[in-house]
Amino acid sequence: MLRALSSAVTLSILLVGQVFAADAATTEAQLKRGRLLFTQCQACHQVKPGAPSLLGPNLAGIMGRKAASAPGFKYSSALAKSGLTWNVATLDKWLARPSTLVPGNTMAFAGLPKAEDRAAVIAWLAAETAPKKK
Numbered sequence: 001m002l003r004a005l006s007s008a009v010t011l012s013i014l015l016v017g018q019v020f021a022a023d024a025a026t027t028e029a030q031l032k033r034g035r036l037l038f039t040q041c042q043a044c045h046q047v048k049p050g051a052p053s054l055l056g057p058n059l060a061g062i063m064g065r066k067a068a069s070a071p072g073f074k075y076s077s078a079l080a081k082s083g084l085t086w087n088v089a090t091l092d093k094w095l096a097r098p099s100t101l102v103p104g105n106t107m108a109f110a111g112l113p114k115a116e117d118r119a120a121v122i123a124w125l126a127a128e129t130a131p132k133k134k
């Protein structure tokens, strides 16, 4: 009985270990994929705080930021009036097809049709643009 119990405990410890390992691997792979996918955005967007806006606004600190709030960038009135706040859910919709979420916006990008691609870019963006602790 005791033996069965202890092997059950050992087994569940092993299983938990594997789940964590799998999670870490997914995240690592996802971040890499997100970094790679962001090359499509890079022509228009910088992510370092204080870097100038290009064709598109700087995306530093994008998570939790109100749409159309990068200082000095001339947004479309469509995005300015959207009332959106950027989070995983709104970014997912935006990146699927910007023109569906905000008709009349000026981001010349068709969208990322694959949910896993959007998840990867968003995960990378969230990690990369989070305000750094000093």
Ligand code: HEC
Pocket (backbone or CB within 6 Å): 037, 038, 040, 041, 042, 043, 044, 045, 055, 056, 057, 059, 062, 066, 067, 068, 069, 070, 074, 075, 076, 077, 078, 079, 080, 086, 091, 094, 095, 104, 105, 106, 107, 108, 109, 112, 121
């Ligand atoms: C051809 C240039 C271009 C490309 C490529 C592009 N964007 Fe944009 N992006 C823009 C422009 C321009 C805006 C502002 C749109 C407006 O004002 O209507 C914008 C706005 C945004 C916003 C909202 C920012 C804010 O301050 O509210 C996010 C988030 C964003 N882009 C993410 C991305 C991501 C992620 C990609 C790549 C998958 C991408 N963009 C590709 C030009 C681009």
